[in-house]
Amino acid sequence: MTPDAPPKPIRTAEVIAVGSELLGSTRVDTNSLFLADRLSSLGIELRAKSVVGDNRRELAEHLRRSLERVDLVILSGGLGPTDDDVTRDAVSDALGVPLVEHPEIVDRLRERFARRGLQMPDVNRRQALILEGGVVLSNPNGTAPGQMIVRGHQAIVLLPGPPRELKAMMDVLVSGDGALAKHASRERLFRTTLFVVGRGESHVEEVAQPVYSKWLRHEPPIETTILAAPGQVELHLMTRSPDAADADRALARARDELIAALGGDVFSIDGRSMEEIVGQLLLDRHLTIAAAESCTGGLMMSRLTDVPGSSAYVLGGAVAYSNELKTSLADVDPALIAAHGAVSEPVAVALAEGIRKRAGASIGVGITGIAGPTGGTPEKPVGTVAIAVIAPDGAAHVRTFSLFGTRTMIKFWSSQYAMNMVRRLLIS
């Protein structure tokens, strides 16, 4: 143990982003995402984060409360030279520690201005005020230095708000012998994620809970969070360990048990999206794909072509919104539409077969449905979507889905289920 290591390691943290502009309806604090990532690399858990306006009294109060809860508080922003840069003063108030001007920082600031042929405005001297007993964190990308102060087993870090400045300084803090790394435990955080399609959140929970509750009693214990996202349910597994190999092994075993329970509905175990997974499967098998989309209006093809390199397997297809285009672009027999209606399994199959032939693709997809909010009937309500996939061997797979939600949600889910049918075909 080094002499300046604290009596116990830092395990928990809160982040406070300072800035009234972050409390409006337009700007999001993204620094905290970066900080969460770097903290977790040290095994430090971000327990909460907040945004506070440029108000000295309120910020001091928030900091005091945070220090009642966690080992480390990182404040970002409010280190500029102007009156509404209140972070230094607020931390001084909260800790009861005075600010001291560091003449060498004043000199450095003066030089920085001089190098640009400018004279330093006097207000910039405020940026040289450092908490008594604190350590100066140099800022390679800006004028505002950061600072860090250790009190008992707790630490407070002040970083500037501009992401380029904050990131460079945080990277130094968490690196090998960085000031934060020195105070962290040997334990690190490890994670893995499973994406599931075709089951609702509560049904995933029902199946997964008996599995993951067991792993909670494992050593090291594995915590699991279930999350419903557009088009998928996500299982996030997390564990803490001083031993990377040990943690990876445990996570892999837990993940494999969950896959065994949930079967082929697990489509991604590395954070990749459905369009990336399907794209990789097509690429690996040297197959191409074409689609004739009606209610999705091209969304499935647009998602597939969001993936770099997708021109190797996406040939394209038709957006056959009108019945005439179903015929002229995908060779659907008008008599079939008259007999079954445009939203029907026979028409979905004809769309898929027609576009597959036209494009000379290995796989054809046909999607036809009612995205709403109007156009539904008692027999075919809004959300009725027929999806067909023609396999490389010419076999047709077709299903009708009953989807809920807004027009854009029905479009998204339709594109997700269509890609999932392709995926299941390719892994079968």
Place this chain on the structure above:
Amino acid sequence: MTPDAPPKPIRTAEVIAVGSELLGSTRVDTNSLFLADRLSSLGIELRAKSVVGDNRRELAEHLRRSLERVDLVILSGGLGPTDDDVTRDAVSDALGVPLVEHPEIVDRLRERFARRGLQMPDVNRRQALILEGGVVLSNPNGTAPGQMIVRGHQAIVLLPGPPRELKAMMDVLVSGDGALAKHASRERLFRTTLFVVGRGESHVEEVAQPVYSKWLRHEPPIETTILAAPGQVELHLMTRSPDAADADRALARARDELIAALGGDVFSIDGRSMEEIVGQLLLDRHLTIAAAESCTGGLMMSRLTDVPGSSAYVLGGAVAYSNELKTSLADVDPALIAAHGAVSEPVAVALAEGIRKRAGASIGVGITGIAGPTGGTPEKPVGTVAIAVIAPDGAAHVRTFSLFGTRTMIKFWSSQYAMNMVRRLLIS
């Protein structure tokens, strides 16, 4: 004053987003932006916001602290049926108010599942637990009802996390006689927004600044924020007043001066998106549209068909990713591709003309470009996109754009510029 109006109006608020997944390095809480906007429409200031994990004890503690500082606390998320949905219990703990099961909510949940032919899992009963003395806020878009409880001059609101559910419910709360509107002061915030396309943020600033700086000295003063968003630059004008007519008049005058300065680049003054604006123009003029998209992969048609009722004017078209499909779906002469390359103005025009004829549409659009990250050449670097629009009279308009950014950004900007060309044609 209604009997249940509080002794003093609600002026300050905090928002607490609940969810451990929001404390990682990938997910951002965007609900709070929407909530800030709606709160400010009632003249309620968001003083701070925070994200807390799915931990009952910690959440209760955070809520207690917030209630020491502000009049209103809105909690979002954690109202699902599973074990890690702790918001109800945490609020109950913080306020010392028990939870009571509402049998009519249980019945409604059962019906909702039954409509999908499913049996309600027993865990979903937790969603029927309401704070004693609280009001149930119905959720038109999901299973989790919200709730609101008033204590003295303070209010606590619980809303579900999914944005679609939260937004619909918040809109009801702040509407004319909504539960939150009743507790706010008479002063309201009024806004208007201009969307600009075809000019960068700093160029909009240069032109708009002399106009809006004048309105800052007006009574009531009008504040302007400039914001770069995907595909557009936004000017947000805002003023505060107890008199709606007064505020609306001032905002309309300021807006008209900005339109005079920025001209036809202002495409929306009511928050409507490019696809909604173009759709309305087509509808008003009884025109139809078809497109042959290459690098955008169907994104323009998907965006156009995101608008309810778009089947009245979108006929569809082709996603002509491969050269063969450019010919077989949009009748592009292979010799033209050989002579000029697939990414060229002649091919863009041929795509637009071919698909217009095939679909029998009034207007045809052709898009061909290099979305990257690979495929660029010195003469045609990544981001080179040729876009053609054929007018109802058969005249061809074609432009080549040089776009920057990631693959998905280049796709989005291409679809935006293509629709903007259609818009300028229709208003000329």
